[in-house]
Amino acid sequence: xxxxxxxxxxxxxxxTLDAAVNWGRTNAMWPMLFGLACCAIEMMAAQxxxxxxxxxxxxxxxxxxxxxxxxxxxxxxxxxxxxxxxxLYDQMSDPKWVIAMGDCASCGGVYNNYAIVQGVDEIxxxxxxxxxxxxxxxxxxxxxxxxxxxxRREKLAPRKKELDVASGRPVFRLESGGTEVREAVGVK
Amino acid sequence: xxxxNATVRETLxxxxxxxxxxxxxxxxxxxxxxxxxxxxxxxxxxxxxPELQYILxxxxxxxxxxxxxxxxxxxxxFTALEHGHRVALKVGANEIDPHVPSLAPxxxxxxxxxxxxxxxxxIIFDGHxxxxxxxxxxxxxxxxxxxxxxxxxxxVAFTFNHDAIDAQKPYADK
Amino acid sequence: xxxAEPRPHISLPPVASAPVSTGAFPSGQAIAAAASExxxxxxxxxxxxxxxRIQNDPTGEGSMVLNMGPHHPSTHGVLRxxxxxxxxxxxxxxxxxxxxxxxxxxxxxxxxxxxAVVLTDRTDYLxxxxxxxSYALAVEKLLDCEIPPRAQVARVLFSELTRLNSYLVWLxxxxxxxxxxxVFLYCFREREYLLDIFELVSGARMMTSYIRPGxxxxxxxAEFKPTVQRxxxxxxxxxxxxEALLTENPIWKERTVGVGTINAVDALxxxxxxxxxxxxxxxxxxxxxxxxxxxxxxxxxxxxxTHGDTYDRYLVRIAEMREAVKIAQQALDNLPDGxxxxxxxxxxxxxxxxxxxxxxxxxxxxxxxxxxFKPPVGDAYVAVESGRGELGCYVVSDGSNKPWRVxxxxxxxxxxxxxxxxxxxxxxxxxxxxxxxxxxxxxxVDR
Numbered sequence: 001x002x003x004x005x006x007x008x009x010x011x012x013x014x015x016t017l018d019a020a021v022n023w024g025r026t027n028a029m030w031p032m033l034f035g036l037a038c039c040a041i042e043m044m045a046a047q048x049x050x051x052x053x054x055x056x057x058x059x060x061x062x063x064x065x066x067x068x069x070x071x072x073x074x075x076x077x078x079x080x081x082x083x084x085x086x087x088l089y090d091q092m093s094d095p096k097w098v099i100a101m102g103d104c105a106s107c108g109g110v111y112n113n114y115a116i117v118q119g120v121d122e123i124x125x126x127x128x129x130x131x132x133x134x135x136x137x138x139x140x141x142x143x144x145x146x147x148x149x150x151x152r153r154e155k156l157a158p159r160k161k162e163l164d165v166a167s168g169r170p171v172f173r174l175e176s177g178g179t180e181v182r183e184a185v186g187v188k
Numbered sequence: 189x190x191x192x193n194a195t196v197r198e199t200l201x202x203x204x205x206x207x208x209x210x211x212x213x214x215x216x217x218x219x220x221x222x223x224x225x226x227x228x229x230x231x232x233x234x235x236x237x238p239e240l241q242y243i244l245x246x247x248x249x250x251x252x253x254x255x256x257x258x259x260x261x262x263x264x265x266f267t268a269l270e271h272g273h274r275v276a277l278k279v280g281a282n283e284i285d286p287h288v289p290s291l292a293p294x295x296x297x298x299x300x301x302x303x304x305x306x307x308x309x310x311i312i313f314d315g316h317x318x319x320x321x322x323x324x325x326x327x328x329x330x331x332x333x334x335x336x337x338x339x340x341x342x343x344v345a346f347t348f349n350h351d352a353i354d355a356q357k358p359y360a361d362k
Numbered sequence: 363x364x365x366a367e368p369r370p371h372i373s374l375p376p377v378a379s380a381p382v383s384t385g386a387f388p389s390g391q392a393i394a395a396a397a398s399e400x401x402x403x404x405x406x407x408x409x410x411x412x413x414x415r416i417q418n419d420p421t422g423e424g425s426m427v428l429n430m431g432p433h434h435p436s437t438h439g440v441l442r443x444x445x446x447x448x449x450x451x452x453x454x455x456x457x458x459x460x461x462x463x464x465x466x467x468x469x470x471x472x473x474x475x476x477x478a479v480v481l482t483d484r485t486d487y488l489x490x491x492x493x494x495x496s497y498a499l500a501v502e503k504l505l506d507c508e509i510p511p512r513a514q515v516a517r518v519l520f521s522e523l524t525r526l527n528s529y530l531v532w533l534x535x536x537x538x539x540x541x542x543x544x545v546f547l548y549c550f551r552e553r554e555y556l557l558d559i560f561e562l563v564s565g566a567r568m569m570t571s572y573i574r575p576g577x578x579x580x581x582x583x584a585e586f587k588p589t590v591q592r593x594x595x596x597x598x599x600x601x602x603x604x605e606a607l608l609t610e611n612p613i614w615k616e617r618t619v620g621v622g623t624i625n626a627v628d629a630l631x632x633x634x635x636x637x638x639x640x641x642x643x644x645x646x647x648x649x650x651x652x653x654x655x656x657x658x659x660x661x662x663x664x665x666x667x668t669h670g671d672t673y674d675r676y677l678v679r680i681a682e683m684r685e686a687v688k689i690a691q692q693a694l695d696n697l698p699d700g701x702x703x704x705x706x707x708x709x710x711x712x713x714x715x716x717x718x719x720x721x722x723x724x725x726x727x728x729x730x731x732x733x734x735f736k737p738p739v740g741d742a743y744v745a746v747e748s749g750r751g752e753l754g755c756y757v758v759s760d761g762s763n764k765p766w767r768v769x770x771x772x773x774x775x776x777x778x779x780x781x782x783x784x785x786x787x788x789x790x791x792x793x794x795x796x797x798x799x800x801x802x803x804x805x806x807v808d809r
Binding site: 035044 | 432433434435439440460461462463464465466468469480481484487488531534535546547548550551553554557567568569804805808
Binding site: 214215217219232235236237240241242243244245246247249251252253263265267269270272274276293294295296297299300301303304308317318320321322323324325332333339 | 387388389390391393394397398400401402403404406407459460463465467468469471472503504506630631632633635644646651652740741742743745752754756758766767769771775776778779808809
């Protein structure tokens with residue numbers, strides 16, 4: 001099974017460095033254990049027996065941001081939690097990705113009020129948004145697979161969504177191709 | 189002796205008389221509106237009097253009756269586990285300087301609940317061991333559950349008003 | 363090979379089976395005496411106490427403050443604990459909550475009574491149907507309306523299924539925290555059956571909004587009975603399975619027996635309710651003392667513990683899972699036919715069929731979905747027994763179509779106040795077991 005069958009017994013395979021590295025990154029993408037609210041329960045369900053997230057090399061949830069590649073923001077982000085999330089994101093080592101799981105993390109969901117940040121993308125750059133309240137485990141797995149697709153297409157050139165050197169603020173890549181420095185939303 | 193609304197009301201009225209400003213019954217629930225000075229003695233009496241024994245202070249909560257004086261009201265629900273009976277106490281607090289005596293030193297269960305009411309309504313509980321915000325961040329300005337505080341952080345975004353909302357975002361002037 | 367004898371340092375006798383109730387309540391005087399000793403410090407006080415201790419300690423050993431959370435695997439969400447440690451021993455600790463504050467109560471004030479149901483699901487997200495029920499009962503008390511028997515029985519049935527759902531997550535995560543991974547996988551396997559049932563009736567796995575003021579959102583589907591029956595048939599066997607893994611497991615007992623002990627008087631002083639209180643020997647269950655939705659007609663035991671430690675809380679919850687299966691079975695057997703919601707057209711809309719031929723029904727339908735109903739001026743407090751304790755809902759009506767104030771008496775928040783008392787003087791590792799056995803849901807703590 002796998003690459004050695006296709007390659008026969010030549011002993012040598014040739015590929016691009018991008019493909020090899022991205023293959024490695026997608027097959028052992030360790031999420032950070034970051035449950036906030038209801039979605040965290042569905043994230044746990046996705047890791048449990050029925051849905052079995054370990055099929056994707058993702059069964060190990062790291063409690064420490066230093067050891068994680070992927071932050072799944074599972075649940076609503078309050079204004080009190082916002083700075084904590086940003087700090088954890090900053091502590092993760094590169095390369096790192098973010099999935100906003102559920103409506104609350106994506107856009108505030110049903111809580112359009114004083115307490116909730118209207119989408120975690122005001123604080124950290126998000127790669128994949130998963131809709132649902134809460135999303136089914138299948139939806140989360142679909143989101144993760146979409147992220148894998150995205151990662152496979154990445155180049156080894158430095159990712160552009162890191163911090164702006166001058167201001168220390170996150171740089172966002174825009175649809176138009178340009179970049180934009182945004183101010184992280186803290187607590188008033 | 190099983191507790192009924194009538195017996196509890198009579199017992200408290202004979203003992204505290206003027207401390208009880210008003211009694212009412214709605215859907216079979218007894219509610220006593222108290223003078224703030226009478227709150228602590230009544231609460232202790234409810235818990236410790238041998239014939240009452242309301243040993244569980246179930247719930248403490250605040251209500252903002254905006255436009256009425258006293259504007260704020262703190263509601264206490266006591267449960268008598270022996271007799272299966274509940275009684276509610278209400279204490280008013282005025283708008284300018286809302287103060288209510290704290291039950292937290294005598295009823296540890298009221299500690300967090302009174303902090304929550306302070307956090308949400310700005311009612312000061314006199315005698316609370318450590319009255320500070322509990323749910324909102326410490327630096328928060330205002331008391332969010334007051335009726336004159338706005339609920340909404342931002343409008344719901346549709347295609348027609350998306351740009352207007354984006355212009356109000358913190359990153360808009362960059 | 364024989365299982366090892368209990369270790370000598372475990373002082374409490376091992377409990378063989380579910381303990382029996384003593385039935386007596388502590389007196390108010392005893393609670394008053396204990397209350398002055400109890401304290402619920404705040405993080406700020408912990409830091410100040412630590413500074414004082416360092417200054418006054420001539421040896422220079424002193425203590426340290428460790429922040430546990432808000433991002434920590436064993437705090438079950440976003441709970442922060444400021445723990446003052448001397449070596450491995452907890453001197454004192456203070457929970458810091460609010461990291462998940464969602465403004466649910468304020469948001470409900472801006473929605474009509476029917477629309478606010480959606481938000482109740484999301485407070486205690488492990489027991490959505492019980493939250494729906496507490497809110498629905500409070501609004502129905504304001505309205506003073508009658509609920510048909512089919513809805514009453516279905517409400518009891520769903521309360522118990524939700525309780526099972528909640529306890530399964532508790533057991534799975536509790537065991538996971540104490541390093542028993544397989545229990546977590548088993549519990550979530552059974553939970554999927556329950557979620558399938560919820561999805562069958564409401565269309566959603568977790569956020570069901572199924573129990574609404576006036577009745578149920580929809581009628582029960584035809585395949586409902588056999589599906590639930592299949593689940594109730596297999597569930598007792600699965601509970602045996604969990605017990606076989608844990609109840610007599612020496613590692614499990616060593617981590618839980620005698621850990622986080624709280625006696626009945628202290629538990630009542632901090633206002634603990636639910637299985638946590640019952641494990642301390644106080645026979646208080648809202649279903650027995652203030653029966654709602656016809657709970658008085660069901661035959662079930664009120665389970666209480668004797669020691670009030672983590673192991674007793676485990677035993678009580680396991681026994682309550684069996685009772686929940688029993689109640690659900692009785693409800694399923696006696697599920698009557700008939701309407702699933704009240705016939706009062708001022709509260710519940712008419713069927714689509716009726717609208718096609720009755721002008722009056724059309725007007726009712728239109729008025730209900732545009733304006734909603736208007737309960738009379740007043741306030742109502744209704745408590746139900748949730749997976750965590752007495753879940754009270756206090757609703758104030760000002761006579762308009764929106765609630766003036768909704769407050770949830772959150773058992774998780776109030777149970778959490780017992781943690782500083784439990785953990786004092788224990789080692790740090792035990793703290794993990796205590797948090798898990800208190801079973802707080804942070805969504806409910808912060809609302």
